Amino acid sequence: SQKIEQNSEALNIQEGKTATLTCNYTNYSPAYLQWYRQDPGRGPVFLLLIRENEKEKRKERLKVTFDTTLKQSLFHITASQPADSATYLCALPDASGGSYIPTFGRGTSLIVHP
Amino acid sequence: EAQVTQNPRYLITVTGKKLTVTCSQNMNHEYMSWYRQDPGLGLRQIYYSMNVEVTDKGDVPEGYKVSRKEKRNFPLILESPSPNQTSLYFCASRGQGNQPQHFGDGTRLSIL
Numbered sequence: 001s002q003k004i005e006q007n008s009e010a011l012n013i014q015e016g017k018t019a020t021l022t023c024n025y026t027n028y029s030p031a032y033l034q035w036y037r038q039d040p041g042r043g044p045v046f047l048l049l050i051r052e053n054e055k056e057k058r059k060e061r062l063k064v065t066f067d068t069t070l071k072q073s074l075f076h077i078t079a080s081q082p083a084d085s086a087t088y089l090c091a092l093p094d095a096s097g098g099s100y101i102p103t104f105g106r107g108t109s110l111i112v113h114p
Numbered sequence: 115e116a117q118v119t120q121n122p123r124y125l126i127t128v129t130g131k132k133l134t135v136t137c138s139q140n141m142n143h144e145y146m147s148w149y150r151q152d153p154g155l156g157l158r159q160i161y162y163s164m165n166v167e168v169t170d171k172g173d174v175p176e177g178y179k180v181s182r183k184e185k186r187n188f189p190l191i192l193e194s195p196s197p198n199q200t201s202l203y204f205c206a207s208r209g210q211g212n213q214p215q216h217f218g219d220g221t222r223l224s225i226l
Contacts, residue, residue: 008154032212034212034214034215036214036215041220041222043118043204043206043217043219043220046214046216049212089156101147101162104157105156107156
């Protein structure tokens with residue numbers, strides 16, 4: 001199955017700066033990759049999907065890149081705000097058994113300081 | 115409103131006492147799955163279902179059962195709970211293709 005690596009250390013940044021989070025995977029390149037946000041004690045909420053033939057995807061202050069050569073996705077939040085503080089998870093479809101149920105990384109905690 | 119509903123939200127119980135966590139979705143999704151989330155381990159998939167009467171094991175199925183008799187419901191059953199099943203559990207559903215997962219609000223289980 002897919003192995004997904006996200007930085008386990010929390011990312012601390014100042015309000016207004018750009019946050020960049022990394023998701024690396026080790027096995028086959030997936031057809032797409034998703035990013036979710038999770039607040040403490042709540043279920044993850046879907047943010048963005050990027051397909052393997054897309055280099056970049058944007059949604060408001062969010063930007064995701066997908067490099068299938070490096071087996072890496074970067075997730076950027078520009079002009080970050082304290083309300084952006086949360087854990088961000090990347091997810092890749094696991095094709096084993098044909099289910100394509102996503103496998104999640106462990107997530108990276110983002111803390112935006114006012 | 116599109117949602118995934120889990121019950122109960124919190125449960126404290128004792129070892130060996132059978133329990134069921136219910137999950138219901140109102141989006142007519144084919145796929146449903148259960149995850150557990152533990153500190154430092156992230157979300158791990160327990161069981162998933164691709165449609166009615168079709169279920170399969172995820173990464174950590176031991177000690178759990180599921181059923182999918184109706185499209186909207188996917189209960190998680192712990193026949194004989196043990197303390198190592200103390201965790202935060204999430205049910206999720208999604209439609210076909212690359213549709214995103216919709217998660218419930220979670221069930222925090224404590225097995226004493």
